[in-house]
Amino acid sequence: SQKIEQNSEALNIQEGKTATLTCNYTNYSPAYLQWYRQDPGRGPVFLLLIRENEKEKRKERLKVTFDTTLKQSLFHITASQPADSATYLCAPNTGGFKTIFGAGTRLFVKA
């Protein structure tokens, strides 16, 4: 069955450092992959989408890579700030309306 794995343990980093979050998937071939941010008590918010033919995508301090051979996406936040503290969800998608999410990785950025 399709499986999405994100680091279940929280990631703690110091302000100003780069945070790197991992998303691995098995048993399917997504056409694209999305990353969302979720704050406590709120719905997820879309951040970035990367397609299978793209190796890397950037938006301000965010960078996403997509390796279809390794079946992995990496999500980087450079020059991290305490306001970046949140849970980050990945969602590999094969197309259509069935968007399935990983469990998320909780990021804490300390001042």
Added chain:
Amino acid sequence: ETGVTQTPRHLVMGMTNKKSLKCEQHLGHNAMYWYKQSAKKPLELMFVYNFKEQTENNSVPSRFSPECPNSSHLFLHLHTLQPEDSALYLCASSFYNSPLHFGNGTRLTVT
């Protein structure tokens, strides 16, 4: 303001009650979704509607009954729920299979 409004924000109900969750989107999207989010578990897709037609039912128990009268409104009717149904219920909308826009959810507690 996310463009997707969910009411109520919090709901406590007994196992014999009947209640409804409401979702409204003001983004002109054609697709609407219900997700369930339990503690420490990934978002679980429940139902998808595209132009009012149900396209996904992810083996959801019949005590959850969705209704989509038009592309802007989505309801989730609840009856004879179990304590394990306590969770955050999230509504989302999208333009075809583009990124999802989520509401801030209804926190449901079944006593």
